[in-house]
Structures are given as structure tokens and as C-alpha cells.
Amino acid sequence: MFNLSSIIFGPIVHDQQVFGWLTFDQLGEEFDYSKDELTLLEQVGKRLGLYLSRKDDEVYIDKDLQLTERESMVLKLLAEEFNNKKMAELLQFSEHVIRDYISSMDFA
Known part of the structure; x- marks a missing residue:
């Protein structure tokens, strides 16, 4: 109904503070992804979180x-x-x- 198989959310975090998330949406179309791609998404979220946490x-x-x-x-x-x-x-x-x-x- 909501085509949730087409969306990946990646948190933007630093020191247990959540700043937001990255969203990859294929508009209802299924897509393949690898463990490496999910790991990369996690690293991007952490680096963005570090950047956003800076004074x-x-x-x-x-x-x-x-x-x-x-x-x-x-x-x-x-x-x-x-x-x-x-x-x-x-x-x-x-x-x-x-x-x-x-x-x-x-x-x-």
C-alpha cells in the first residue's frame, strides 16, 4: 500500500543526537542494495552529524x-x-x- 520497499532511511547522528535523516526513495519501484552501500550510507550520516554538531x-x-x-x-x-x-x-x-x-x- 505504501510501497515502503522502495525507501531507505539513513540517520544523521553524532554523539547520540539525531539531526535528521537521508532518504532514498525509488517512488514505489524496488531496487537492490548491498551491505557496502548501507555501510556507506551510515558513514555519510555520521560525517554529516559531526559537521552539524560543530560549534x-x-x-x-x-x-x-x-x-x-x-x-x-x-x-x-x-x-x-x-x-x-x-x-x-x-x-x-x-x-x-x-x-x-x-x-x-x-x-x-
Whole structure:
């Protein structure tokens, strides 16, 4: 009656706060999806939730610092007080890679 087999909802969440959801609607038509596609949808929802949960406060980064794009991402998450494990999860790196990025940044 409602053709619910044609809709997938993906929550947009961060720290158990729900900001909304992503909706994929095939207008009553059935469609195939894989476990990988559902996992990707979950990751997108988590990253959007992280983005929406950020404070309006700007973090000052010294313009003279020479950081790669990935180092900049790690530095921003450090400024938001994320631990290595959470940063690794959000950026889809290992904790060892996160540790290496932090170690390689020269703040002197």
C-alpha cells in the first residue's frame, strides 16, 4: 500500500543526537542494495552529524604552518578534543596513522 520497499532511511547522528535523516526513495519501484552501500550510507550520516554538531567558534590556525590536507583534518579534530580512536574512525584511518600524523606536525 505504501510501497515502503522502495525507501531507505539513513540517520544523521553524532554523539547520540539525531539531526535528521537521508532518504532514498525509488517512488514505489524496488531496487537492490548491498551491505557496502548501507555501510556507506551510515558513514555519510555520521560525517554529516559531526559537521552539524560543530560549534560556530572558529579555530585559529597559524598560516605559517605547512600542513598537508590530512594533517589539517587531524589538527581540526584535535582542536575539537577528539581522541585518536575517534579520529581514526571518522577519517577511516588506523589509530597508528593518526598517531603518526600528530607526531609529524612540527609546532615549534
